[in-house]
Amino acid sequence: MKSETQSKLYARLKELAVIRSTGALLSWDEQTHLPPAGTAWRAEQLAYVSKSAHGMFTSDEVGDWLTALEQTSDAADVHSDLGANLRTLRHEYDRAKKLPPALVEELARTEVLAQNAWVDARKKSSWKDFEPWLEKTIGLKKQVGNCYGFKDHMYDALLGDYEPHEKTSTIKGVFEQLRQPIVEMVKKVQSSKKRPKKLTGPFPIDKQEAFGKIAAEAIGFDFNAGRLDVSVHPFCSGMAAGDTRMTTRYREHELTDALFGVLHETGHALYEQGLQKDKYVGQPLADAISLGIHESQSRMWENLVGRSRSFWKHFAPIARQHFNLQALTDDDLMFAMNEIEPSYIRVEADEVTYNLHILMRFEMETSLITGELDVKNVPEAWNERVTKYLGLKVDKDSNGCLQDVHWAAGLFGYFPTYTLGNLYSAQFYEAARKELGDLDAMFAKGEFKPLLNWLRTNIHQHGRRYTARELVQRVTGRPLEAAPLLKYLNGKVDEFYGD
Amino acid sequence: MKSETQSKLYARLKELAVIRSTGALLSWDEQTHLPPAGTAWRAEQLAYVSKSAHGMFTSDEVGDWLTALEQTSDAADVHSDLGANLRTLRHEYDRAKKLPPALVEELARTEVLAQNAWVDARKKSSWKDFEPWLEKTIGLKKQVGNCYGFKDHMYDALLGDYEPHEKTSTIKGVFEQLRQPIVEMVKKVQSSKKRPKKLTGPFPIDKQEAFGKIAAEAIGFDFNAGRLDVSVHPFCSGMAAGDTRMTTRYREHELTDALFGVLHETGHALYEQGLQKDKYVGQPLADAISLGIHESQSRMWENLVGRSRSFWKHFAPIARQHFNLQALTDDDLMFAMNEIEPSYIRVEADEVTYNLHILMRFEMETSLITGELDVKNVPEAWNERVTKYLGLKVDKDSNGCLQDVHWAAGLFGYFPTYTLGNLYSAQFYEAARKELGDLDAMFAKGEFKPLLNWLRTNIHQHGRRYTARELVQRVTGRPLEAAPLLKYLNGKVDEFYGD
Numbered sequence: 001m002k003s004e005t006q007s008k009l010y011a012r013l014k015e016l017a018v019i020r021s022t023g024a025l026l027s028w029d030e031q032t033h034l035p036p037a038g039t040a041w042r043a044e045q046l047a048y049v050s051k052s053a054h055g056m057f058t059s060d061e062v063g064d065w066l067t068a069l070e071q072t073s074d075a076a077d078v079h080s081d082l083g084a085n086l087r088t089l090r091h092e093y094d095r096a097k098k099l100p101p102a103l104v105e106e107l108a109r110t111e112v113l114a115q116n117a118w119v120d121a122r123k124k125s126s127w128k129d130f131e132p133w134l135e136k137t138i139g140l141k142k143q144v145g146n147c148y149g150f151k152d153h154m155y156d157a158l159l160g161d162y163e164p165h166e167k168t169s170t171i172k173g174v175f176e177q178l179r180q181p182i183v184e185m186v187k188k189v190q191s192s193k194k195r196p197k198k199l200t201g202p203f204p205i206d207k208q209e210a211f212g213k214i215a216a217e218a219i220g221f222d223f224n225a226g227r228l229d230v231s232v233h234p235f236c237s238g239m240a241a242g243d244t245r246m247t248t249r250y251r252e253h254e255l256t257d258a259l260f261g262v263l264h265e266t267g268h269a270l271y272e273q274g275l276q277k278d279k280y281v282g283q284p285l286a287d288a289i290s291l292g293i294h295e296s297q298s299r300m301w302e303n304l305v306g307r308s309r310s311f312w313k314h315f316a317p318i319a320r321q322h323f324n325l326q327a328l329t330d331d332d333l334m335f336a337m338n339e340i341e342p343s344y345i346r347v348e349a350d351e352v353t354y355n356l357h358i359l360m361r362f363e364m365e366t367s368l369i370t371g372e373l374d375v376k377n378v379p380e381a382w383n384e385r386v387t388k389y390l391g392l393k394v395d396k397d398s399n400g401c402l403q404d405v406h407w408a409a410g411l412f413g414y415f416p417t418y419t420l421g422n423l424y425s426a427q428f429y430e431a432a433r434k435e436l437g438d439l440d441a442m443f444a445k446g447e448f449k450p451l452l453n454w455l456r457t458n459i460h461q462h463g464r465r466y467t468a469r470e471l472v473q474r475v476t477g478r479p480l481e482a483a484p485l486l487k488y489l490n491g492k493v494d495e496f497y498g499d
Numbered sequence: 500m501k502s503e504t505q506s507k508l509y510a511r512l513k514e515l516a517v518i519r520s521t522g523a524l525l526s527w528d529e530q531t532h533l534p535p536a537g538t539a540w541r542a543e544q545l546a547y548v549s550k551s552a553h554g555m556f557t558s559d560e561v562g563d564w565l566t567a568l569e570q571t572s573d574a575a576d577v578h579s580d581l582g583a584n585l586r587t588l589r590h591e592y593d594r595a596k597k598l599p600p601a602l603v604e605e606l607a608r609t610e611v612l613a614q615n616a617w618v619d620a621r622k623k624s625s626w627k628d629f630e631p632w633l634e635k636t637i638g639l640k641k642q643v644g645n646c647y648g649f650k651d652h653m654y655d656a657l658l659g660d661y662e663p664h665e666k667t668s669t670i671k672g673v674f675e676q677l678r679q680p681i682v683e684m685v686k687k688v689q690s691s692k693k694r695p696k697k698l699t700g701p702f703p704i705d706k707q708e709a710f711g712k713i714a715a716e717a718i719g720f721d722f723n724a725g726r727l728d729v730s731v732h733p734f735c736s737g738m739a740a741g742d743t744r745m746t747t748r749y750r751e752h753e754l755t756d757a758l759f760g761v762l763h764e765t766g767h768a769l770y771e772q773g774l775q776k777d778k779y780v781g782q783p784l785a786d787a788i789s790l791g792i793h794e795s796q797s798r799m800w801e802n803l804v805g806r807s808r809s810f811w812k813h814f815a816p817i818a819r820q821h822f823n824l825q826a827l828t829d830d831d832l833m834f835a836m837n838e839i840e841p842s843y844i845r846v847e848a849d850e851v852t853y854n855l856h857i858l859m860r861f862e863m864e865t866s867l868i869t870g871e872l873d874v875k876n877v878p879e880a881w882n883e884r885v886t887k888y889l890g891l892k893v894d895k896d897s898n899g900c901l902q903d904v905h906w907a908a909g910l911f912g913y914f915p916t917y918t919l920g921n922l923y924s925a926q927f928y929e930a931a932r933k934e935l936g937d938l939d940a941m942f943a944k945g946e947f948k949p950l951l952n953w954l955r956t957n958i959h960q961h962g963r964r965y966t967a968r969e970l971v972q973r974v975t976g977r978p979l980e981a982a983p984l985l986k987y988l989n990g991k992v993d994e995f996y997g998d
Contacts, residue, residue: 018547021540022521029524037724037741041520045739048517225536240544242536 009065017282023049024239031231043112050108084465088284098147111410118408125398158413162291177482189340192497196335201253207322212262220452233405236265238272263306267298274460285463295421304429310440342390344399360385361415426484431476508564516781522548523738530730542611549607583964587783597646610909617907624897634874657912661790676981688839691996695834700752710821711761719951732904735764737771762805766797773959784962794920809942841889843898859884860914925983930975
């Protein structure tokens with residue numbers, strides 16, 4: 001039976017969910033529909049919502065309720081409903097309490113304006129137009145870092161917003177295991193003579209949209225409880241029960257960008273649609289664990305499933321109905337989908353080089369936050385790393401340090417979760433294959449439900465009952481390891497570029 | 500100089516504007532993009548926003564601020580900035596204070612659910628599915644009426660939400676002057692042998708959208724500060740400075756529905772874009788006077804401008820570039836645009852019979868509110884009136900009492916503002932012609948700016964500085980009269996159906 005204190009806490013959590021989901025709509029709309037002249041007012045709205053939610057969560061009564069409930073016997077098991085909720089809420093409450101409301105409001109307002117400046121700067125490829133906004137954003141994030149406090153690295157403090165309980169040093173360690181082997185893979189590809197035929201267009205945008213929706217639905221996205229729209233930077237927002245929205249962007253002469261973008265966002269969306277938002281309204285049990293775990297879902301559907309031969313055994317005939325692909329055999333198509341080639345843009349990068357994009361951003365972020373790297377030196381530092389890791393010379397900042405929205409949106413500590421996601425995805429996928437048997441035979445017949453159900457059962461339904469580390473251990477029987485991802489990527493390189 | 504009290508009041512008004520504009524986005528999204536499964540949560544969000552805004556406006560400190568400011572010398576002139584704001588705020592505050600928060604919240608929640616039920620019921624043409632929701636809505640509106648209080652008619656109390664200071668008896672009086680002459684006009688049309696050629700389609704929807712946008716922009720809509728989308732029931736929402744959104748609906752075999760719909764909503768939108776929302780943030784001076792005045796703007800652009808020969812002198816060649824209209828001369832096109840014919844659907848009705856649609860809804864609403872008419876008898880009562888006024892036999896409720904969203908949205912007292920709008924529009928237009936000279940010569944050249952500027956100067960910029968009655972007197976030198984509308988409509992009948 002729920003105590004009165006628990007009822008009060010849960011009512012507050014519902015109220016917070018109402019406010020936060022309203023903020024999510026304001027953000028979604030900002031990125032998909034807002035007329036340019038409406039930006040300034042939207043910043044006011046988002047600042048107000050952030051401030052309200054922060055004030056409502058950090059009020060002293062919430063602290064009192066948490067303290068009272070933590071002393072009940074129901075709370076002793078951290079994996080019970082109440083115990084799991086309290087563990088997460090306590091962690092978040094203590095963090096949020098440390099942020100002054102004025103800072104929260106200022107951050108929210110700055111994020112809207114900085115993103116707006118970023119959109120313009122990116123269009124004009126003009127770093128100077130964005131520089132003052134990044135300066136301002138980093139200044140605010142340093143204040144946040146100092147408020148949270150940290151022992152080893154200020155970046156630890158910021159990381160906690162996206163990957164709770166994770167440490168900069170741990171990430172550095174795992175990333176170190178990836179760097180050399182991936183650089184080797186790139187060399188192997190470059191020394192091979194094999195190159196895929198190019199996918200020539202045009203691929204009409206309405207057909208791309210139609211095909212993307214077919215694919216999203218086939219792997220399990222429920223359009224009765226969600227949407228697919230267009231935005232400059234693709235994203236997925238699981239804003240509420242029954243309302244999960246994803247976006248993509250289309251270019252008429254690129255087939256794979258939007259297609260794998262949609263599969264990626266669908267992976268996120270399936271996680272959101274698999275959370276028990278109706279049962280645990282506003283509670284941590286209805287939330288995703290971390291961005292890394294979230295990314296493991298998007299990456300799995302985009303790459304491990306979406307670039308597999310068995311997936312295309314089912315989808316190639318459908319793709320051929322939508323697009324003129326006569327010049328290509330199914331094998332050509334497979335190779336084109338799995339091309340490995342260093343390139344400028346992270347979101348369009350192949351599975352192998354993608355991680356190098358993340359590694360360099362992680363290095364830069366950690367130095368920006370400590371002040372070792374000056375904002376004004378970002379373009380230079382960026383371009384140097386692109387040359388060092390990818391062997392490319394950046395032609396313009398819109399293809400370099402202006403390509404991502406993250407810094408404009410104040411998301412420092414976010415990038416490493418992408419590669420964490422890749423690592424988790426490979427490790428989870430190994431476990432799924434072990435349990436479910438011949439996934440490839442299922443995919444070839446268009447059967448994606450067994451994998452989705454496995455993810456629902458083992459990951460989605462739990463919300464934040466387990467931490468990321470607990471979940472990985474529970475699902476795969478091992479801690480996070482680099483081996484499954486490296487094995488998978490090496491397999492791809494050998495398959496398409498081997499002798 | 501602003502006093503401290505005034506600063507506090509104005510800060511609160513800004514906060515309210517932030518909240519209400521967020522509610523406007525939640526509503527807009529509900530009608531344009533919300534996935535079906537997201538409806539229940541959206542109802543929670545809208546209920547929360549309504550309750551918050553209501554609580555924030557009706558707090559005792561707002562009452563204290565108003566009382567204090569009312570005693571200052573600045574407030575003495577009710578047309579000064581402060582005086583005008585205070586007059587309106589006092590009126591609204593005293594009304595809002597009378598509503599218990601729980602009722603406000605319940606109404607907001609019910610409106611979302613009832614509209615959702617209406618969409619389904621309309622689709623299935625099933626009155627039974629909607630009846631309980633109307634029953635519930637009317638019950639709540641009666642509570643509202645009792646809370647507001649009234650002397651003559653409970654409908655007076657509800658009317659005040661849309662047409663402040665207006666009385667049921669006054670409306671009845673003006674409407675009585677319209678009924679007989681309009682019925683005569685319809686007879687005259689029916690006894691004439693002249694009939695327009697039909698506009699045969701198809702009119703591809705993307706072309707309709709493109710043409711609608713050209714027309715909206717040509718008469719002055721700023722797409723940098725607004726949008727045009729699709730919804731079941733067309734509407735315009737001036738949600739914030741720089742963000743005015745309108746919607747329409749398209750049918751491939753109807754050209755005029757969406758086109759005049761867009762011109763209509765553009766008229767609303769031009770009013771919204773002409774309000775000084777940046778200067779008077781959240782203040783009554785940044786608000787529209789009343790729905791009747793709002794409707795005068797939409798009706799003027801839709802009908803007096805949009806169905807005129809001079810408008811089509813400019814737009815017919817553009818229309819011919821978009822659509823196959825070879826079978827029609829420009830005169831044929833004009834007659835088709837000005838066809839007068841009794842029909843089921845109000846929003847598609849011609850200028851003459853439109854008012855009969857309103858007259859019957861007004862009669863029914865007033866009886867529903869007093870209980871003289873039972874909800875279960877609505878279809879019967881509706882169909883009787885359609886036969887009496889329009890000479891038609893309703894074939895199904897989706898073409899009858901299920902056609903409008905208003906009752907589902909709790910909008911009782913709203914319908915008469917449409918015919919008030921027609922009356923105002925004709926009277927304003929006479930004044931504009933007198934001052935601006937040959938408007939037709941301007942329209943024929945595609946010059947709509949002189950009329951728009953006249954409306955901006957005489958109506959839009961003032962916000963709620965004047966009441967509707969004051970404004971009409973100020974702009975036209977006379978009180979509201981039926982004569983200008985009747986003269987205009989008789990002119991149309993004579994032009995197209997005369998001997």
